[in-house]
Amino acid sequence: MFDGLREKLQNITTGFEKSIATASAESGPAAREPEKKDPSLLGKVKVLVTDREFVISEKDIEEPLFELEMVLLENDVALPVAEEIIAHIREDLTGKRRKIGERVDTIVLSALKSALLDVLGEGFDLISYITTHKRPVKILFTGVNGTGKTTTVAKIGAYLKKNGFSVVIGAGDTFRAGAIEQIDVHASRLGIRIIQHQQGADPSAVLFDAVQHAEANHIDVVLADTAGRFHNRVNLMNQLDKIRRIMKPDLIVYVDEAVAGNDAVVRAFEFEKSVGADAVVLTKADMDPRGGAAISIAHTIGKPLMFLGTGQGYDDIVPFSPGQMVDELLSEAA
Ligand SMILES: Nc1nc2c(ncn2[C@@H]2O[C@H](COP(=O)(O)OP(=O)(O)OP(=O)(O)O)[C@@H](O)[C@H]2O)c(=O)[nH]1
Ligand SMILES: [Mg+2]
Structure with a gap:
């Protein structure tokens, strides 16, 4: 069920992680390159440890947000719903402080999850x-x-x-x-x-x-x-x-x-x-x-x-x- 979309969402999540991680790494000399790699996503930046906080700016996520919107539309998500998901994630992530050592993928996944839950409603028992x-x-x-x-x-x-x-x-x-x-x-x-x-x-x-x-x-x-x-x-x-x-x-x-x-x-x-x-x-x-x-x-x-x-x-x-x-x-x- 929904395998195509799932695969695309994985790539997008990685895109967010990379953008945020790169911005984070470039933001100061204190940042270090990836410490730990997740074997299931060989070579992809999953964790970036810095010894100070990093604040995510709208600019850092602009590109992956655009890519996400395209993926949603290509997978038949209605335009107003796709726009709402994007706005939700933008709001969630912009200005978010990534704490020292916090995994970027956790931040991104939780924003995506809450945006999807928001549009999916409650179901009906x-x-x-x-x-x-x-x-x-x-x-x-x-x-x-x-x-x-x-x-x-x-x-x-x-x-x-x-x-x-x-x-x-x-x-x-x-x-x-x-x-x-x-x-x-x-x-x-x-x-x-x-x-x-x-x-x-x-x-x-x-x-x-x-x-x-x-x-x-x-x-x-x-x-x-x-x-x-x-x-x-x-x-x-x-x-x-x-x-x-x-x-x-x-x-x-x-x-x-x-x-x-x-x-x-x-x-x-x-x-x-x-x-x-x-x-x-x-x-x-x-x-x-x-x-x-x-x-x-x-x-x-x-x-x-x-x-x-x-x-x-x-x-x-x-x-x-x-x-x-x-x-x-x-x-x-x-
Ligand atoms: N793969 C799959 N096939 C389904 C599913 N639900 C129904 N079908 C198939 O879709 C076809 C049409 O199903 P029906 O239940 O006859 O559809 P209907 O809406 O009652 O059709 P009409 O009465 O002609 O309007 C049948 O071959 C079903 O077996 C499903 O969830 N998955
Ligand atoms: Mg029928």
Whole structure:
């Protein structure tokens, strides 16, 4: 996951270290050249010991900051988010006093980490949401065609079952040929009850029935699949609005694929504006070397990232953890 970006970030971090270390070394006769080298980064300056403090100036980090911004943009991070990350790091590092013997890489990494955490938001703990809300908790999944909505409904069904919740699935994609059969196969493999009508039926009616079934049978969670649609298709968006008014979801989850990069961010923004979204799932993170959508989406639309899809199996879904994502991005590639 996000291997390309991770590699680039490593080079950038080294760039910061070099710039700061060089400026530090040039700043006075008391400075000495590197004392210790990290074997994993052969030949690269990791530590520079001086016998006095060094204050980092904006000039010392200008070049690596520019390089970092380019790397973020090349990896699909949305421009305002990239700018915010850069501003955060600039503010963090400028004027910072590097204490005697303090490792430059520690200073740089902690600035990068805090800038990323700032834009990644908090995530969304679905289990604790369900635990603290009135049942059934009704969750409506929306998004454009082919991004992984149906698979995500199945994966989240499996995840919730594993966590001890009862689940019913509403087969709300009555539009695409084969969609009802597809979700039906998932549900029967997972041993989850499904409510379905004929192809072409009104999806609001199916999902209303699914909610009624859950209420009558004290089921904890309703997962509502829907047909893929683009936000500029007025009729289909009106249909989604009708579903929303009739089903009254507690949560609207926008699903898109991480590999779509900035397109996913733009589409999420549009969906959020028109039918609303409370949280986001990004699928196909396993196929995404860039990570830009995962970094940008929560900050751009102001709604948390809830899960990352990491493969085609039912277990290939992980609750999004900002801390874990940052650790992964900033860990040294094996
Ligand atoms: N590698 C990978 N593939 C995924 C992931 N999630 C879904 N897929 C695959 O993406 C394809 C489309 O998934 P669906 O769940 O049918 O997508 P959808 O959004 O429901 O599609 P429509 O109903 O046609 O709009 C399938 O082949 C899935 O197996 C993921 O996290 N990783
Ligand atoms: Mg589908």
